[in-house]
Amino acid sequence: MIRLSRLFFVTLLCVNSLSIFAQQLLPEIKVITTKLPQKENQMAKSAIILGDSILRMHTGWSVTELLQKQVGISVAGAFQTPGSNQSIFMRGGNAGQTLLLLDGIPLYDPSSPESNFDVNLINLENIERIEILKGGQSTLYGSDAIAGVINLISKNPESAKVKPSIKLAYGSFNTINATVGLSGKMSKIAYNIGVNSLKSDGFSSAVSNLSKPENDGFVKNNYHFKLDRNFGKIKVNVYGNYTKNQSDLDAGAFLEDKDYTFNTSNLQYGLGLDYEKEKFTIHLKANTSKVERSFVNDSTFVADGAYDIFSISSFKSNANFADLYGNLTLTSNVNLLIGTDFRNQSIAQTYFSIGAFGPFEDIPLNANQANINNGSFYSALNLNSKMGLGLELGGRYNLHSTYGSNFSYNINPFWRLNNALTVFGVYSTSFKNPSLYQLYSPYGNLDLTPESVGSFDLGLKYENREKNMDLSFTFFDRKHKNKIGFASLNTAPYGIYENIDFQNAKGIEMSYIQSIGDVSLNINYTYLQGFLGVKGAERKALLRRPRNQANLSLAYSVSEKFNLSANYQFQSKRNDSFYDSQTYSTVDVILDPFHLVDFNLHYKINSSLRTFVSLNNVLNQTYTEIYGYNSAPINIKFGISYN
Secondary structure: OHHHHHHHHHHHHHHHOOOOOOOOOOOOOEEOOOOOOEEHHHOOOOEEEEOHHHHHHOOOOOHHHHHOOOOOEEEEOOOOOOOOOOEEEEOOOOHHHEEEEEOOEEOOOOOOOOOOOOHHHOOHHHEEEEEEEEOOOHHHHOOOOOOEEEEEEEOOOOOOOOEEEEEEEEEHHHEEEEEEEEEEEEOOEEEEEEEEEEEEEEEOOEOOOOOOOOOEEEEEEEEEEEEEEEEOOEEEEEEEEEEEEEEEEOOEOOEOOOOEEEEEEEEEEEEEEEEEOOOEEEEEEEEEEEEEEEEEEOOOOOOOOOOEEEEEEEEEEEEEEEEEEEEEEEEOOEEEEEEEEEEEEEEEEEEEEEEOOEEEEOOOEOOOOOEEEEEEEEEEEEEEOOOOEEEEEEEEEEEEOOOEEEEEEEEEEEEEOOOOEEEEEEEEEEEEOOOHHHHHOOOOOOOOOOEEEEEEEEEEEEEEOOOOEEEEEEEEEEEEEEEEEEEEOOOOOOEEEEEEEEEEEEEEEEEEEEEEOOEEEEEEEEEEEEEEEEOOOOOEEOEOOOOEEEEEEEEEEOOOOEEEEEEEEEEOOEEEEEEEOOOOEEEEEEEOOEEEEEEEEEEEOOOOEEEEEEEEOOOOOOOOOOOOEOOOOOEEEEEEEEO
């Protein structure tokens, strides 16, 4: 890794020494995830903005394949068969410690053990921009925003009366992806409606010794609409989004299963109100989300070493959310944010199985007994002096129907030395509420308290718009207390959730972006060091998170119509563990490092018609993201879009 680090720095120096500069400046993007909207180049915190041009450049990638290439983020399962479980690790945080947002609205699945949302339910075809804020964001977004937030911003309606869009793609594993949409404005109502369908035969999820392992397929259908209407200074929008997936599963690591299926659906609908004046704005967001999941493991085929011969389980969750906040410009250098939000969540679940010891039925849960209410009040103040010094202060008071109350805050001093260079520091406290499963399942504990985290960032950002260059460096350190873990018991139910764990993660993020004529370069590197501790036991390494990760992207505009890009990723060795059904014990393993190379090609036939080709894992590397499971070999996707 020392050699790789040296190569990284040498590359930076060589690229920076080039004297050919681009003629066009980098575009300015207004970041809205901060709730105090500000231009990207004025932000004094660690953030990543993936605009529409970047999403188009990587057409054919999934949302996790795209996130995997970003500094400070790794995704376990991003390159597995479509529909596989995928865990987003930001700055070493667990899967449930990065909060996903859709247009600023938290995405939860309260029925999952950690409340984290299944990224397979996200339709990237209807996303125009992704904003990523790193570090503790509980002041703005409450529970689960420990390592950061990822805000997926949906496409707005077009200004034309009627503007159709069509996209057709085909690729390896007999993968078909089709999208049809209509967007425009009729009378005073702007609209955006669309349908997306994806079907893939996939490949075997688990590593298998069978001569003909079964492919684990995936089917996904998404329907969405968005309507906007202006009433003077008030803008009203209503929206709906429904996604239904079906995935074939295997029984576990190294356990092939031919009749194990997973079905999930998510229905979301809501409304938004925005009132804007020159120095004062008010925003209201209200949303309802319903998730249904079911696992069916039939008995036609029973994998060797499988725990049971038949099982069926169902999970239902309901999450209601409302957020009301306002921005007030007190002076040209002082902005105030005040808000309040409310969340109501409930779950219901059943489980039945037949195993070696006969039938077993778990205690069912229903929404009347497994639900919570959570209300919050929050505020933030942003100060900017003419000398370049600035400060952001924020706090949130949180009221929970089960455990009571808690408080989180953030302090963000910064100094803009000139128009290009900013030095900043951030200290924030954040929290994660106990999930409904951790509270009310047969292993639940109503005495749980929220997990608490203290995070510290120290960084610098350099942006030279004349030279189309961005450089950033951030050191982060996060300490996690009262983490909820699973403790074994000698009597039924043989386990219970308790606040017994603690977790630390610290590291360095470096990013360099340069545009030179028709060539653009993006290099990033992440160093991560962390551990998970359990009271009364030795510390353990964080699972499936590389200590060293590097990404390099090179894009070249051959002409106004023809674009090429190449991407390289390196991940160092990682720790993992799996449950051995033969010895009934957990085994620790080390995953080998891997290198991946991808190519993308885009050709603009005319102003409306485009084609693309995406070739992934060009070197056909054999690698492991999760022990006992396969990752994708060399594969290709190609398609055409009309817009």
